[in-house]
Amino acid sequence: MFLVDGTRYKLEGQPLSECRTLVTGVDKGIRFVERSTGDIVPALVIDLKKAAFFDSVPLAEMVYSVLMNSGTKWRNLSTAPLDQNLFHEFVYKLNDIIRDLRLDHINYTKRSFLASGLSDKPTAEIRLKIGKNAVVPMVPYYQEQGVQIRPDWPAVRLVTEMATSYFPIEVLRVSPRQRVPVSKQTPSQMKDTIKGSVLAIDRTVQPTQEGSTSPPAAASTVPRGTWSLKALRTVLTVVPWSAPTKES
Structure with a gap:
């Protein structure tokens, strides 16, 4: 799933060579995770990704x-x-x-x-x-x-x-809206796509709480799609699903 107009979310497309644009999208799925109490609950997993699309040009x-x-x-x-x-x-x-x-x-x-x-x-x-x-x-x-x-x-x-x-x-x-398959990308174009799809870790990891930070000592880059950690200032609680009770 990709954004038709990423400007609304400050995720503008990145122009590439040969009338192509790098567009932002997401992968979504369900995984089962274990809570601290030992309970197994379903969790929605959303990963940011990018892909090259042909420009709608003559x-x-x-x-x-x-x-x-x-x-x-x-x-x-x-x-x-x-x-x-x-x-x-x-x-x-x-x-x-x-x-x-x-x-x-x-x-x-x-x-x-x-x-x-x-x-x-x-x-x-x-x-x-x-x-x-x-x-x-x-x-x-x-x-x-x-x-x-x-x-x-x-x-x-x-x-x-x-x-x-x-x-x-x-x-x-x-x-419009045609994704560029890998078979139609040259090695240099694939390199540009990968380069445009990475994000410095020190821009991804945010302070975990007031007064403390958790970015790594040396900033490096990894593919955006493989870095799923996002540190937050607030703690999220996973609420397990429970079946509705029958009224007496």
Whole structure:
């Protein structure tokens, strides 16, 4: 369970690279604990956790962010056409990221789909089937609708039992609230996620009572999800559940 808007609780999302954000959430569960009297009672356990989510941005913006983060060879991406080698590298770097990503059509927000990946040829070579018999080139078709698309870029594929459809990257947007699976994170991104999910122990452990404190002598960091201790100024009492009595 994750917060849609963490600003209400001063738990704002932390921006990551390549159009991703680290979002705060919680894990909850029930454990049985033993009281000082020896009784066993159920207790609610809540652990804070964080995870990376895709930003809801135009797909073209994500493409630029990923490629510009991949080396200087992409610095002219916005102006220079892709040669054959760069085209294949474009598909290689982004195909797995886009596959199974839910996308919205920018002009039709209620029409979303799970992408099947990227095409193996540029949009300049793709033909669209319009109606029953008409087949038209993709680039001129969208130009007539006032949409400029890159003829050297691949298109997004949607494979169904009926047919394979193609959509230009420029007309799509990443649907909101999609968690980034581990398989779509590079080692450096996982490192950034872990780094953003730790908290210094001296910021976690608070004074146990007036006049005394309990932070460790040397501050260190541990993953937030593995540090569940929170010292309080007041003592909490666990009240065991008892069955209601029948009125006489």
